[in-house]
Amino acid sequence: MDSIHIRGGVRLQGKVRIQGSKNASLPILAATLLTRGTNHIRNCPKIADVYRMLHLLESLGCQVAWEGDGVRVNAEDAGLRQMPADAITGMRSSLCLLGALLGRTGRVVMEYPGGCVIGARPIDLHLGALQQLGAHFHEEEGTIIGEAPRGLTGTLIQMPKSSVGATENIVLAAVMARGETIVRGAAREPEVEALCAFLCQCGAKIQGIGTDELRIEGGRALHGAQIRVPADRIVAGTYLLACLGTGGSVLLEDAPIGHMGAVIALARQLGATLQASSEGLFVQAPDVLTACPALSTEIYPGFPTDLQSIALAVMTAADGTCLIEEKIFENRFRVLEPLTDMGGHFARIDARRVLVEGNSTLQGREVEARELRGGAALVVAGLMAGGETVVRGCAFIDRGYENICRDLRELGARIYRV
Ligand code: EPZ
Secondary structure: OOOOEEEEEOOOEEEEEEOOOOOHHHHHHHHHHHOOEEEEEEEEOHHHHHHHHHHHHHHOOOOEEOOOOOEEEOOOOOOOEEEEEEEEHHHHHHHHHHHHHHHHHHHEEOOOOOOOEEOOOOOHHHHHHHOOOEEEEEEEEEEEEEEEOOEOOOOEOOOOOOOOHHHHHHHHHHOOOEEEEEEOOOOOOOOHHHHEEEEEEOEEEEEEEOOOEEEEEEEEEEEEEEEEOOOOOOHHHHEEEEEEEOOOEEEEOOHHHHHHHHHHHHHHOOOOOEEEEOEEEEOOOOEEOOOOOEEEOOOOEEEHHHHHHHHHHHHHHHOEEEEEEEOOOOOOOOOOHHHHHHHOEEEEEOOOEEEEOOOOOEEEEEEEEEOOOHHHHHHHHHHHHOOOOEOOOOOHHHHOOOEEEHHHOOOOOEEEEE
8 A cells, every 4th residue: 555755844835736626527427327429527637536437437338538638428328237346335426326327227226335434424315315206225235226117207305404415316317307306405515516517518407506496307308518627625625724734825726716715714714815816716824823713514605524634634733722513424533543643632522523722733653544535634734744744545535636746746845655
């Protein structure tokens, strides 16, 4: 298993281009299954989860080809075929194939995409909503079998709680259903917006995009389309927080500023100076980070749960304590252990809250990533720490970051992969 080596203590300086969004590209790739013709998904990030999704699409009979910064997908000959189990179970976002395959073929057979260290990751909201559209599900030895023998029929769906993936699955199925579907309590994350925008490019009719009430007119034939995937707000937020943690000044080229309100607000609270321009977002860290007394993760447009672990690392350098509350996932503090080994001081209040003690100086050491964003947090901690940090388990980081070492070297970091 390879590792990332970092010699910390360097103030990040310079500019870095932000890659396309992982969590927007994955449902958009799944949506190509609903189209007849060729799709060109531009600014598609070259990350492990995208490669897995493309492998799944090819296994279903799609033609896939990288071209420049994007990928062309033709689903003309796609149909229900056996999908490689490891690609399904290895990636939560394979779940969005549920709605796409039900929409395309009226049937889906896939391994249960299990949970991970950040939580049980149940799929009750997905199955419940798709059942309201007319699908029936049963499980056989860890495999989900979904069928809609009489096709899908639009209806009113009231979401019991906000779910990005469940909203995406509903949209993917509803565009192929008979009649209109109204989704109340839909997730408003930019990734849902990007999926809806792509489907409209393909000929779908969706109203309320960007709000928590979507109105989807089903039954329209969808043709191939081109879309540019928005830049990844979590990757941009990761590098923004890394700049603050190292006292640097960086330009985040192509940063999706409109999707970063919460992390920009936090940066300002910490004393940063930020400047938006046509190039992207310029961030100047203060000499000392002002304490932020409390921070909680929320659904969009609140502070994103995917940046919580990185915030944990950076808050160790603030001039006071910060109470961090994780409101989205039930087990997203695994990274506390290695951060403590590096010299961070944390008090676990309860399952959802941690008090971070500021004014700590982290020390480099060998640590292990256990999941994607925790791994990114360990890299950021290594940039901040004195001495050398070795982060093992890089495969987790590769799932969401095209090349975190390349990006951070652009900003002057002493970081390389072995
Ligand atoms: C998406 O996951 C993202 N993944 C996650 O990013 C992100 O953290 C999450 O949304 C929240 O923003 C992708 O887009 C591929 P949810 P998703 O359904 O759709 C519970 C990353 O690092 N829930 O909005 O799985 C769930 O357990 C990843 O890029 C149910 O109870 O998240 C969680 O507590 C990590 N039943 C909450 O809802 C369900 O059927 C929100 O989950 C579904 C979810």
